[in-house]
Every structure is written in C-alpha cells, then in structure tokens.
Amino acid sequence: MRRRLRRVALRLYERLLERELSGAPAHVAVIQDGNRRYAESKGRPRTDGHEAGAETTEAMLRWCRDLGVEELTLYAFSTENFDRPADEREALFDLIEEKLYAFADRDEIHDHEVRIRAIGEVERLPERVREAVAYAESRTRGYDSLHLNIALAYGGRAELLNVAREAARDVREGELAPAEITPEELDGRLTEQATRDVDLIIRTGGDERTSNFLPWHANGNEAAVFFCSPYWPEFRRVDFLRAIRTYESRQASWRRTRAERARALVGTLTDVDLPEARAVLGRFRESLPEDADGEYEPAD
Structure with a gap:
C-alpha cells in the first residue's frame, strides 16, 4: 500500500513540475x-x-x-x-x-x-x-x-x-x-x-x-x-524535469543580471545618451518573467 501511494505521489509531482515548465x-x-x-x-x-x-x-x-x-x-x-x-x-x-x-x-x-x-x-x-x-x-x-x-x-x-x-x-x-x-x-x-x-x-x-x-x-x-x-x-523522469527547472531558473537569473547591469549603466550616462539607453533597458525588461503584479519573480 505504501509503495502504491508513493507511486501516485510521484506521478502527481511529475505533473506539477511539468506544468511549471515553460519549455x-x-x-x-x-x-x-x-x-x-x-x-x-x-x-x-x-x-x-x-x-x-x-x-x-x-x-x-x-x-x-x-x-x-x-x-x-x-x-x-x-x-x-x-x-x-x-x-x-x-x-x-x-x-x-x-x-x-x-x-x-x-x-x-x-x-x-x-x-x-x-x-x-x-x-x-x-x-x-x-x-x-x-x-x-x-x-x-x-x-x-x-x-x-x-x-x-x-x-x-x-x-x-x-x-x-x-x-x-x-x-x-x-x-x-x-x-x-x-x-x-x-x-x-x-x-x-x-x-x-x-x-x-x-x-x-x-x-x-x-x-x-x-x-x-x-x-x-x-x-x-x-x-x-x-x-x-x-x-527517473521526475529527475529530468527537476533538471530542466534548474535550467529555466538559471536562464531567468541570467536575464535578470543583464537587466540589472543595464540599469546600472544607464545611471552613468549623460542626458544625450539616455533615450537610447532607456530603450535598450526596456527591451531587457520585456524579456524577464513577470508575476500578476508586474514585478520580477525571484529565482528559485
């Protein structure tokens, strides 16, 4: 009985992980x-x-x-x-x-x-x-x-x-x-x-x-x-799904780091450079995942 329950729990966990993945x-x-x-x-x-x-x-x-x-x-x-x-x-x-x-x-x-x-x-x-x-x-x-x-x-x-x-x-x-x-x-x-x-x-x-x-x-x-x-x-397949979740978290963290660096760079630019720099920063922001409130999600 315990083994059967464990298998059911594992299948449910697999489905949960798969739903969390975006690719x-x-x-x-x-x-x-x-x-x-x-x-x-x-x-x-x-x-x-x-x-x-x-x-x-x-x-x-x-x-x-x-x-x-x-x-x-x-x-x-x-x-x-x-x-x-x-x-x-x-x-x-x-x-x-x-x-x-x-x-x-x-x-x-x-x-x-x-x-x-x-x-x-x-x-x-x-x-x-x-x-x-x-x-x-x-x-x-x-x-x-x-x-x-x-x-x-x-x-x-x-x-x-x-x-x-x-x-x-x-x-x-x-x-x-x-x-x-x-x-x-x-x-x-x-x-x-x-x-x-x-x-x-x-x-x-x-x-x-x-x-x-x-x-x-x-x-x-x-x-x-x-x-x-x-x-x-x-x-197992669940281990593979966990690995893919690690990959997605790594990608999100990498994009976030790039956006933060871009934001820091904007602060050092002159007024002449700002319009173009802000446009670049906007493109970085568009690539980041957002939650329902529009804030950046923290990495896992």
Missing part, C-alpha cells in the same frame, strides 16, 4: 555516472549495472522527444575508461555495439527521425564497435528531428588540443593567418562534434564535476549544470 533546453548533455556503484549496491556484477543504465538511456531518449529537446549527448565511454580492467572494458564494448545496432533498427528511431552520431576518437575503438557506429550513422543520416550524440572515446581536453594542433598546422602551411584563429574559426572546426551549444549538463551518481565533458560547447555557453544523487540506472 525545454535545446541541447542536453548527460554524464551517466553510477552504473557500477548501482550494481555493487545490489550485490550484482558491474556489467549488470551497465545493462540497467542502457535501459535508462532508452527512456531518456523518449523523455527528450516528448518534451521537445532537439539534441541529446550521452557520455558513454571516456578516454579514461580505457584504463578500466580488460574484462569490464570488453563488456562495455559489447554493450555499446549491441545497443547501436538495436537503436539503428528500432522503429521509433525512424518514426521520429532521430539522427545518431558518435563523437570522440572513434578510431581508438575496436573494429566491431566502429562498424556498429558506421551502421547507426548511415541508417539515420537523413534525419533531423532529434540528434542523439554518443560520446565514445571522448575527452574534452583532447578534443580542444586536436583542434589547436590542426589550426597550428594550417598556420605553418600558410593556409590560415594567426589573426584568423577566432572563436568562430575554432567553432567551425568542431562542427563534426555536437552541432549546437549545450544548454544543460546533467550528472547522476552524486559527484559534482563535469569531467572534461564538452568544455567548448558547455562552458562557452555558460550551460546550467544539474547534479543529482541517483545512480544512472535509477534516474
């Missing part, structure tokens, strides 16, 4: 942490934790589709994971290979036009995994409704280092001038990776760090970050 971030990136610890807490082999985590991944894809998220990037295998024991590493490769083929052949992937891509140093992966990557990418290449990026053999510092080396090589060979190394130039060299800036990073498992994940696309965009204690296999 969804365009690009969500997830650090799927805690698979091994989940298995250990259940007294099961570590590989069982990865299997359970794969089920959450499938659910996450549905939640993103239902809520209007346009891009989802999953940190499936980092460059540091190559240091794991050989048997665990091979089990992970088996699971990744199996899921890539399964996803690429799944009806809902094609019905909802989900494009699958791998990002990272894919060439470092075993041939069987590379073949599964190629199969999934070729089967979904023409789709554009939801982008699913699987980060494999991925490390953010290595990604930026490779781009810096490419730019240095092009400068040395006369194909690029030093003054042409701009944020836009580097961004263009990263277009084979995530296609848009990251709006929200989620990390499960209790650790509060972003683990070198998408530093250019997330930090440059000042992405919101949501840390939560459930292990990845335990991550």
Whole structure:
C-alpha cells in the first residue's frame, strides 16, 4: 500500500513540475555516472549495472522527444575508461555495439527521425564497435528531428588540443593567418562534434564535476549544470524535469543580471545618451518573467 501511494505521489509531482515548465533546453548533455556503484549496491556484477543504465538511456531518449529537446549527448565511454580492467572494458564494448545496432533498427528511431552520431576518437575503438557506429550513422543520416550524440572515446581536453594542433598546422602551411584563429574559426572546426551549444549538463551518481565533458560547447555557453544523487540506472523522469527547472531558473537569473547591469549603466550616462539607453533597458525588461503584479519573480 505504501509503495502504491508513493507511486501516485510521484506521478502527481511529475505533473506539477511539468506544468511549471515553460519549455525545454535545446541541447542536453548527460554524464551517466553510477552504473557500477548501482550494481555493487545490489550485490550484482558491474556489467549488470551497465545493462540497467542502457535501459535508462532508452527512456531518456523518449523523455527528450516528448518534451521537445532537439539534441541529446550521452557520455558513454571516456578516454579514461580505457584504463578500466580488460574484462569490464570488453563488456562495455559489447554493450555499446549491441545497443547501436538495436537503436539503428528500432522503429521509433525512424518514426521520429532521430539522427545518431558518435563523437570522440572513434578510431581508438575496436573494429566491431566502429562498424556498429558506421551502421547507426548511415541508417539515420537523413534525419533531423532529434540528434542523439554518443560520446565514445571522448575527452574534452583532447578534443580542444586536436583542434589547436590542426589550426597550428594550417598556420605553418600558410593556409590560415594567426589573426584568423577566432572563436568562430575554432567553432567551425568542431562542427563534426555536437552541432549546437549545450544548454544543460546533467550528472547522476552524486559527484559534482563535469569531467572534461564538452568544455567548448558547455562552458562557452555558460550551460546550467544539474547534479543529482541517483545512480544512472535509477534516474527517473521526475529527475529530468527537476533538471530542466534548474535550467529555466538559471536562464531567468541570467536575464535578470543583464537587466540589472543595464540599469546600472544607464545611471552613468549623460542626458544625450539616455533615450537610447532607456530603450535598450526596456527591451531587457520585456524579456524577464513577470508575476500578476508586474514585478520580477525571484529565482528559485
């Protein structure tokens, strides 16, 4: 009876959260942490934790589709994971290979036009995994409704280092001038990776760090970050809704800060500058959420 009441309360809480949300971030990136610890807490082999985590991944894809998220990037295998024991590493490769083929052949992937891509140093992966990557990418290449990026053999510092080396090589060979190394130039060299800036990073498992994940696309965009204690296999839709609420609060706070800075700037201007400055401040105010009395709502 108590378990049933808990499920009912959870569903009601989900509905309440969903009603509070005004939209969804365009690009969500997830650090799927805690698979091994989940298995250990259940007294099961570590590989069982990865299997359970794969089920959450499938659910996450549905939640993103239902809520209007346009891009989802999953940190499936980092460059540091190559240091794991050989048997665990091979089990992970088996699971990744199996899921890539399964996803690429799944009806809902094609019905909802989900494009699958791998990002990272894919060439470092075993041939069987590379073949599964190629199969999934070729089967979904023409789709554009939801982008699913699987980060494999991925490390953010290595990604930026490779781009810096490419730019240095092009400068040395006369194909690029030093003054042409701009944020836009580097961004263009990263277009084979995530296609848009990251709006929200989620990390499960209790650790509060972003683990070198998408530093250019997330930090440059000042992405919101949501840390939560459930292990990845335990991550629920209600946790995802709470993460999106954190993103919305972060966006509202950011807009409010910009308006406050603009207001302070107006106070330093001369009478000649004031009409134009006030017009700019008015546009900032229009972008802020208002309550029934027309006052600015405080951030959560």
